[in-house]
Amino acid sequence: MAAHNENRRSVPAAAGGTERADDQAGAVALAAYGLVKSFAGANALSGVDLTVNGGTIHALLGGNGSGKSTLIKCLAGVYQADAGTISIHGENLPARQMTPRRARAAGLRFVHQDLGLFDSLSVAENFALEAGFPTNPLHGIRWRELQNRVDGLLAHYAIAVRATDRLGSLRPSQKTMVAVARALADQQDSEYTLLLDEPTASLAEDESRELMAALRSRANHGQTIVLVTHRFREIEEVADHVTVLRDGIVAGGGPVADTSIAAIVDMMSGAGPAGSGLSAGPVRPAGSAGPAGPASDEAVLGTPAPSAPGVGVRVPLFEGRDLSRYPLSDVNLSVASGEIVGLAGLAGSGRSTVLRAIFGDTSLSGGSMSLDGEPHEPSSPADAVRSGVVFVPENRHRDAAFLDLGVRENASATVIGRYWRRLVMNLRMERDETHRLLADHSVRADGIEIPISRLSGGNQQKVILARWLRRKPRLLLLDEPTQGVDVTSRRDIYRSLRDIAAQGCGVLVASSDLDELAELCDRILVLVEGRIVADLVPADTGRSELAAVVMAADHTVRAPQEGSED
Numbered sequence: 428m429a430a431h432n433e434n435r436r437s438v439p440a441a442a443g444g445t446e447r448a449d450d451q452a453g454a455v456a457l458a459a460y461g462l463v464k465s466f467a468g469a470n471a472l473s474g475v476d477l478t479v480n481g482g483t484i485h486a487l488l489g490g491n492g493s494g495k496s497t498l499i500k501c502l503a504g505v506y507q508a509d510a511g512t513i514s515i516h517g518e519n520l521p522a523r524q525m526t527p528r529r530a531r532a533a534g535l536r537f538v539h540q541d542l543g544l545f546d547s548l549s550v551a552e553n554f555a556l557e558a559g560f561p562t563n564p565l566h567g568i569r570w571r572e573l574q575n576r577v578d579g580l581l582a583h584y585a586i587a588v589r590a591t592d593r594l595g596s597l598r599p600s601q602k603t604m605v606a607v608a609r610a611l612a613d614q615q616d617s618e619y620t621l622l623l624d625e626p627t628a629s630l631a632e633d634e635s636r637e638l639m640a641a642l643r644s645r646a647n648h649g650q651t652i653v654l655v656t657h658r659f660r661e662i663e664e665v666a667d668h669v670t671v672l673r674d675g676i677v678a679g680g681g682p683v684a685d686t687s688i689a690a691i692v693d694m695m696s697g698a699g700p701a702g703s704g705l706s707a708g709p710v711r712p713a714g715s716a717g718p719a720g721p722a723s724d725e726a727v728l729g730t731p732a733p734s735a736p737g738v739g740v741r742v743p744l745f746e747g748r749d750l751s752r753y754p755l756s757d758v759n760l761s762v763a764s765g766e767i768v769g770l771a772g773l774a775g776s777g778r779s780t781v782l783r784a785i786f787g788d789t790s791l792s793g794g795s796m797s798l799d800g801e802p803h804e805p806s807s808p809a810d811a812v813r814s815g816v817v818f819v820p821e822n823r824h825r826d827a828a829f830l831d832l833g834v835r836e837n838a839s840a841t842v843i844g845r846y847w848r849r850l851v852m853n854l855r856m857e858r859d860e861t862h863r864l865l866a867d868h869s870v871r872a873d874g875i876e877i878p879i880s881r882l883s884g885g886n887q888q889k890v891i892l893a894r895w896l897r898r899k900p901r902l903l904l905l906d907e908p909t910q911g912v913d914v915t916s917r918r919d920i921y922r923s924l925r926d927i928a929a930q931g932c933g934v935l936v937a938s939s940d941l942d943e944l945a946e947l948c949d950r951i952l953v954l955v956e957g958r959i960v961a962d963l964v965p966a967d968t969g970r971s972e973l974a975a976v977v978m979a980a981d982h983t984v985r986a987p988q989e990g991s992e993d
C-alpha cells in the first residue's frame with residue numbers, strides 16, 4: 428500500500444507508558460477458528476478464521492451485512508457462535524461457551540460505537556460508573572482518590588483532559604480515547620486486546636486522524652487492537668494487517684504493506700482480480716476527469732454532479748437569509764432545483780442545526796427562509812414534510828428507524844397512504860414495491876417481514892434513505908448519509924441522490940467525509956463556528972485546500988454547548 432505509514436512504532440512513549448512492544452509483537456494474541464453463526468437458518472458467519480498478532484492493529488473490513496459485528500459479538504460472548512474455537516493468548520475455548528464474563532476475564536475489551544459515556548458527568552465519574560467509586564468506611568465517596576487515579580490513567584494514555592472535566596466538553600476523539608482508557612483501566616501492562624467497532628464512523632476527518640494517531644501510539648506500546656472500519660484511509664494510515672469479510676466468510680487479507688486498496692475492494696465485492704474496475708476512492712460521475720482510485724491529497728476534487736436536464740441557469744428553490752440560532756450566526760445559503768449542496772464543517776460548526784432549522788425541528792432566533800419563492804416557516808417536521816422538505820437524520824436509531832417494526836413497514840412509512848383503497852390495504856402491492864426498493868438500493872435482508880433491528884447497521888441506513896427518496900421530495904436534507912455504509916453501497920446512494928437531483932429536487936447534505944462531499948456536490952459550503960466561511964466548487968478546489976478551510980476552526984473555542992447537536 429503506497430501511503431504506508433512511517434509512524435508505526437515510531438511514536439514516542441506516552442507519559443508513564445511501559446515499552447512492551449518487543450515482548451508482545453509476533454505472538455498471537457487472539458485467534459478464531461471456524462466460527463459459524465446463523466440466525467433463523469441464515470448463516471451470518473460460515474467458518475471464519477482470524478489471527479491477530481500481539482502489539483498490532485488489525486483492521487476488520489467488509490461490506491454491509493458481511494458479518495463484522497456478528498464476529499465481534501461472538502468474540503465478546505454477546506452471541507454464542509454455533510461452532511468454532513476462540514483462542515486468547517493460546518488458551519482455547521469452544522466459541523459456543525464464550526460469555527461476556529469469560530471474554531473479559533481473558534482480557535478482551537470492547538469499545539462500541541455508542542461509547543456508553545455520559546456527557547453530563549465528569550470524566551472521573553464516567554470511569555467510576557464501570558469500576559465503582561472508592562469509598563471510606565462510612566460509605567462516603569473518596570473523590571480525591573478517584574480523581575488522582577483517573578488523572579494518572581489519563582496521563583498514562585496521553586489524553587490531554589482532566590478527571591474533573593465534564594465529558595460533554597470534550598471533543599469526539601477525546602471521548603473515544605476516554606472510553607478506550609476506561610476499557611483498559613485495569614490492565615497491568617498492555618496485555619489486553621482492544622476491539623473497536625467503527626470508532627470513527629461519526630468523527631470528522633481531523634478527529635479521526637487524532638484518534639488513529641492515539642491508537643497507533645498504543646499499539647507501539649504493545650497494545651493489540653482490532654479495528655472495525657469502513658474507511659480505507661485509516662487502514663492505510665495505521666493498520667498492520669487486514670482481514671476482509673464477505674457474506675460471512677473470510678474473503679482475503681494480509682499485511683497492509685502488501686495489500687492494495689483495489690485488492691481489498693475486490694475482496695469485499697468478490698469482483699475478481701485487483702484492478703477489475705472497482706475503485707475504493709471517490710466514485711466519480713461518468714465522464715469525469717478525476718483520477719481513479721483513492722483521492723490523493725493533491726488531487727483536484729471530483730467534478731460537479733450533472734445538472735438537471737435542461738437546467739442551464741439553476742432555478743432557486745430554497746433560500747435562507749441571516750439564519751441565527753446557536754451556534755449559527757447570520758447564515759445565508761441557497762439550494763437550486765437540481766443542485767446538490769454540501770455542508771462541511773467540524774463538530775460544533777452548526778451543520779446539523781442548519782438542517783434541523785429547515786426541517787422545522789428547531790426554531791430560529793433570527794432570519795428568514797423561503798421555498799420556491801414562498802416563505803418557508805415550518806412549525807414542525809410534519810409541516811416541513813407537507814411542503815415537500817424531508818430529512819434523513821444522522822442518528823438512525825434515535826431519530827429514524829422504527830426498530831420494532833419490520834423492514835416492509837419501515838420502507839413504506841413515508842408512502843403508506845398509497846396502499847390504502849377504501850379502507851383496504853393492498854399488501855401485495857406494498858410487498859412487491861418493497862422487494863423492488865430493497866433490490867434497487869442493494870439492501871441485504873433475510874426477508875421483508877423481519878424487524879429492521881435485525882439488519883446490519885449499513886443496511887438499516889439504506890432502508891431509511893430509500894423510504895425518503897421514494898417520496899420524491901422538493902428539498903432533501905441529509906445528515907451523514909453514508910455513515911457505516913460500505914464503499915459499494917455508497918456508490919449506489921450517490922447514484923440515487925444524483926437521480927433525484929436530476930428530477931429537480933434540491934439536495935442539502937452535511938457530511939464529515941470530505942471525499943464524499945467532493946464527489947457528490949455541485950457546491951460545498953464550509954461552516955466554521957456557525958458562520959459560512961467559504962462557498963467552493965469541488966472541481967476547482969484541491970483536497971488539501973478544502974481540508975484546510977474546514978479545519979481552520981480553533982479547537983479551543985468550540986466546546987459544544989448543552990443541547991447542541993452538531
Ligand SMILES: Nc1ncnc2c1ncn2[C@@H]1O[C@H](COP(=O)(O)OP(=O)(O)OP(=O)(O)O)[C@@H](O)[C@H]1O
Pocket residue numbers: 466467470471489490491492493494495496497498871872873881882883884885886911913
Ligand atoms: N440479531 C440478528 N438476527 C438476525 N439476523 C442478524 C442479526 N444480527 C445480524 N444478522 C444478520 O447477519 C448478517 C451479518 O450482519 P452484521 O451486522 O454482522 O454485518 P456487518 O458486517 O457488521 O454490517 P454493517 O457494516 O452494515 O454494520 C446480516 O445479514 C444481518 O442481517
